[in-house]
Every structure is written in structure tokens, then in C-alpha cells.
Amino acid sequence: MGEVQLEKRFQDYLDGENKIEPKDWMPDAYRKTLIRQISQHAHSEVVGMLPEANWITRAPSLRRKVALLAKVQDEAGHGLYLYSAAETLGIDRSELVGDLLSGKAKYSSIFNYPTVSWADMGAIGWLVDGAAIANQVMLCRTSYGPYARAMVRICKEESFHQRQGYEIMLSLANGTAEQKQMAQDALNRWWWPSLMMFGPTDDLSPNSAQSMKWKIKRKSNDELRQEFIDKTVPQAEFLGLTVPDKDLKWNEEKQGYDYGEIDWEEFYNVVKGNGPCNKQRLSDRVKAHEEGAWVREAANAYAAKEAKRKADKVQAA
Numbered sequence: 001m002g003e004v005q006l007e008k009r010f011q012d013y014l015d016g017e018n019k020i021e022p023k024d025w026m027p028d029a030y031r032k033t034l035i036r037q038i039s040q041h042a043h044s045e046v047v048g049m050l051p052e053a054n055w056i057t058r059a060p061s062l063r064r065k066v067a068l069l070a071k072v073q074d075e076a077g078h079g080l081y082l083y084s085a086a087e088t089l090g091i092d093r094s095e096l097v098g099d100l101l102s103g104k105a106k107y108s109s110i111f112n113y114p115t116v117s118w119a120d121m122g123a124i125g126w127l128v129d130g131a132a133i134a135n136q137v138m139l140c141r142t143s144y145g146p147y148a149r150a151m152v153r154i155c156k157e158e159s160f161h162q163r164q165g166y167e168i169m170l171s172l173a174n175g176t177a178e179q180k181q182m183a184q185d186a187l188n189r190w191w192w193p194s195l196m197m198f199g200p201t202d203d204l205s206p207n208s209a210q211s212m213k214w215k216i217k218r219k220s221n222d223e224l225r226q227e228f229i230d231k232t233v234p235q236a237e238f239l240g241l242t243v244p245d246k247d248l249k250w251n252e253e254k255q256g257y258d259y260g261e262i263d264w265e266e267f268y269n270v271v272k273g274n275g276p277c278n279k280q281r282l283s284d285r286v287k288a289h290e291e292g293a294w295v296r297e298a299a300n301a302y303a304a305k306e307a308k309r310k311a312d313k314v315q316a317a
């Protein structure tokens with residue numbers, strides 16, 4: 001069968017709502033797009049541990065510390081599921097990690113902002129994990145089987161993360177005037193960067209059209225951003241906090257909120273590596289990778305020993 005026919009059969013298969021599995025035929029560009037997206041997603045989970053890990057030792061109570069520790073640990077697990085999903089596409093994890101550490105690979109812009117107060121732990125859980133859920137629920141139906149299955153488990157854990165953050169915001173918002181102000185300041189800091197997580201507007205999103213056709217993405221960047229805003233504004237109102245957008249207004253006709261202009265210059269600047277914490281995040285990852293070399297070496301030595309033991313056993317039998 002020629003390439004054109006194979007591609008048509010592939011598209012028909014997707015249009016029939018079937019999942020693509022690792023050994024199925026797929027166009028090269030589909031494979032590349034998935035490797036790009038899944039690895040960026042994995043890197044985001046791993047780099048995403050850093051802003052919150054910064055507060056584990058300073059959590060205000062044992063209960064908060066335990067919850068935050070569990071959340072940060074979950075993010076490491078998400079990174080591992082996603083690297084495994086990417087590996088099913090024929091790429092080696094060390095290559096992906098190498099691209100992250102050299103600064104070649106992208107990860108979510110949101111993790112290049114600093115966490116300056118405890119309230120940021122609340123805002124991250126509520127807004128950042130909230131935005132992640134909005135995006136990831138649709139990815140549970142993505143067309144590539146291993147990615148879709150990883151997302152189901154990740155989404156369950158993300159909803160705990162979101163509630164953990166909202167509960168911190170609720171305590172602060174119902175606390176002293178100073179605590180309420182901390183919560184408001186955190187909302188002010190994280191609102192706009194959270195909206196940027198969904199990526200550029202649809203007309204400026206180079207990958208969207210093809211990814212939607214291949215059913216990798218099920219909803220567009222703007223659709224998801226709108227859903228997130230519509231869900232989150234009432235949550236801010238419940239907290240008694242103000243969303244920092246003077247143009248935010250309910251639009252009866254579209255049954256959704258109109259919102260102000262996102263600062264896309266800031267977004268592209270952060271994506272290019274010039275955000276407030278890009279350099280620190282990368283150097284922290286490089287340091288962690290170097291310091292973890294002995295663990296990888298030990299695991300490899302153990303795997304080699306086990307393989308030899310098994311081979312010797314077979315030979316002896």
C-alpha cells in the first residue's frame with residue numbers, strides 16, 4: 001500500500017474513534033508531534049515540582065506539609081508515566097532528558113515564575129492544576145492509546161491537587177485581613193500566567209489544526225481557556241477575591257465570560273527562556289540530574305546482574 005493510501009486508512013481509523021497503539025502504522029509527522037507534546041508534558045511535570053518543593057520545609061502545619069509532599073511526589077510520577085508513554089514511540093528517555101537539560105526542549109511557561117509566599121501553594125493548586133485538569137480531561141480521549149491511558153490516572157491525581165490548593169486559598173481567604181491579602185496577591189500573580197498555559201490563541205497556534213484533525217487535541221487552546229475561566233471565576237467569587245482583570249464580564253449571549261487581552265509578549269519571552277526563573281529552574285534540574293547519576297548507575301548495574309543471572313540459569317537448565 002502506498003503512503004497516500006496508508007494515510008487515508010489511518011485518518012479513517014481515527015475518524016472511527018479508534019485508538020492508535022505503539023505497533024500500529026502511523027505517519028512520521030503524527031509520531032513526531034506526539035513525541036514533542038508528550039515529552040514537553042513530561043518535562044513540565046518534572047520541572048513543575050521545583051516551585052512547590054521550595055515550600056515543603058516551610059509548610060505552616062504537618063497536615064499541609066504531608067499534602068504538599070504527596071502532591072509534589074505525584075508530579076514526579078506523572079513525569080515517569082509520560083516519559084514511558086513517549087518511549088513507546090521509539091525515542092529514548094535519555095535523549096528526551098538530554099534535550100530538557102540542554103535547554104532545547106520546551107516545558108510549560110508557568111513554571112518559570114517564582115513562589116514568593118505560602119499563598120502561592122494555594123494559587124498553584126487551584127489555578128495551575130485547575131488549568132492542567134481542563135486541558136488534560138480532553139487528553140484522556142486523545143487518539144494515542146498509551147498517552148490517553150496515562151492521562152486517566154494523572155487526572156484523578158490532579159483533582160486532589162486542585163482541591164488541596166483551593167482549600168489553602170479558602171483558609172487564607174477566611175483568615176485574618178493579612179492572610180486574605182496574601183491570597184489576593186497570589187491570585188494576582190498567578191491568574192494571567194495560568195491563562196497562558198493553554199498556549200497561543202487558535203489563530204496563532206501552528207500545531208492546532210493538524211493535532212485536532214489527528215484527534216491528539218480534542219479542543220482548541222481558546223476553547224479550553226474559556227472553559228477554565230468560566231469555571232474559575234465563580235470559585236474566586238466564593239473566596240471573596242477579585243480576579244485581576246478589569247475587562248472580565250459575563251456575556252449572556254455566549255454564556256461565558258469576556259476577558260481582557262493576555263500579554264502575549266510576556267508569554268513568548270518566557271517560552272524563549274527569559275522568564276523570571278528559567279535559568280534557575282534549568283540549573284536546578286541539571287544539578288538534580290548530576291547528583292542522581294549514582295542511582296541510575298546502581299539501577300543499571302543491578303539490571304545487568306539480574307540479566308546475567310537469568311541467562312546463567314537458562315544455560316544451566
Ligand code: BYC
Pocket residue numbers: 036037040041042044045046047048049075106107108109110128129132135196197198199200204205206207208211217221271
Ligand atoms: N508553555 O501550536 P501550539 C502540570 C508552545 S504540568 C510553553 O498551540 P500545541 C503541573 C508549543 O509547545 C501540565 N510552551 O502547540 C505539574 C509550541 O511549540 P513547538 C502541563 C508552550 O502543542 C507540576 C508553540 O508554543 N500540561 O499540570 O498544539 C505542578 C505553539 O503552540 C505553551 C501539558 O503539557 C506553554 N504554556 O498546544 C503543577 C499538556 N503553550 O513545540 C501542575 C499537554 C504552547 O511547536 N500539552 N507552547 O516549538 C498540550 O496540551 C499542548 O502541547 C498545548 C500547546 C495546549 C500546551
